[in-house]
Amino acid sequence: MPPSSHHEATSLSRRLTLLLATGTGLTVASLYYAQPLLGVLAADMQIPAHTAGLIPTLTQLGYALGILLLIPLGDRVDRRWLILAKVAALSVALFATAFAPSLALLLVASFAVGITASAAQDIVPAATLLADDRERGKVVGSVMSGLLLGILLSLVISGLVAQVFGWRAIFGLAAILVALIGVALWRGLPHFTPTTTLRYGQLLTTLYQLWRDHAELRRAAIAQGFLSVAFSAFWATLSIHLFDAFGLGSAIAGTFGLAGAGGVLAAPFAGRLADRIGPHQVTRIGAAITTLAFLAMAAADWLPLAGALTVLALGALLFNFGLQSTLVAHQSLIFGLDPGARGRINAVMFSVVFVGMAAGSALGGAVLGQWGWLGVVALATAVSLIALLIRLADRRAPALTVSE
DSSP states (O other), X not given: OOOOSHHHHHHHHHHHHHHHHHHHHHHHHTTTTTGGGHHHHHHHHTOOHHHHTHHHHHHHHHHHHHHHHHGGGGGTSOHHHHHHHHHHHHHHHHHHHHTOOSXXXXXXXXXHHHHHGGGHHHHXXXXXXXXXXXXXXXXXXXXXXXXXXXHHHHHHHHHHHHHHHOHHHHHHHHHHHHHHHHHHHHHHXXXXXXXXXXXXXXXXXXXXXXXXXXXXXXXXXXXXXXXXXXXXXXXXXXHHHHHHHHOOOHHHHHHHHHHHHGGGGHHHHHHHHHHHHOHHHHHHHHHHHHHHHHHHGGGGGGSOHHHHHHHHHHHHHHHXXXXXXXXXXXXXXXXXXXXXXXXXXXXXHHHHHHHHHHHHHHHHHHHHHHHHHHHHHHHHHHHHHHHHHHHHTOTTSOOOOTTO
């Protein structure tokens, strides 16, 4: 039975935190396995690098579509069964990716991976339902630690596995891991009482209504969407840049995920800080750190190999820290807007975020081809600055000061 009391919800949250964080991490990792492999994959399939860039673009578009069309069902049905069904389908889609015999089928499978990986965004609101509202920021931060760790470690593991066993092996391994976490979720995930009786068409209609009625949701989604353009542009082009500029393979590109994984420390820290000083301030701090990190990475083009790699690694650490802090604070803000519509609010937020991700992949590849790595850095810096300006323009909270 679903938790029915305040005390039980808090107890369940503690017991399920690791499972929820792991489930979120393994499902969302499926979106990123291809990114360090694009140079190797393009060579193996004898396709241009910009064509290989369609793989992460379609995966992220599929994810955005899955969030938009399927996440609202979490408010209408038992969220447990929705999560389990998506996780099972994701495992099948990953196996299809591993054995795809042609580019066309690989692109179809990648799109399916994106749609079904939206299970990650069913788990996040599930965690908030199991937790005390006074600790919402902390709980979101803990589960989002799993999400970011899944993203960044997927880059590391993907590059290393592909270097030894080829690019297809990582998708087969991912399919097995997702199937295993599906069994764990089946055994450990409680049932959830639906929060609405609206029909599916009505649920989709309320997405627009939520967007229209909540200015805070619009600000959060748009600001995080711009930050996502920067994130995706960096990771979608890094392996190609390292391969073209320095002759470095997928394993080296993947290890940059270790530097970025340091940003996972931001999730619980940002959640606690949002509970203490307010999420508005944390969004500003995080967006400022992200902007400065990308600006600093412009120096890499004028440094020797060791210096360039150091600057890129430190930049990855800092911008992931800033971006994750902003994301956790934004979620803390939006989940308090309408407790009965958390699934749909999350759908609106992450639809915009992953449209930004897809745009970043596409723009990053185009900019890299036209203006080189400095162009990618300039793009990431500019969109991060826009996100910061959006948060600074929010008059609901006092402007950031030195004392804060």
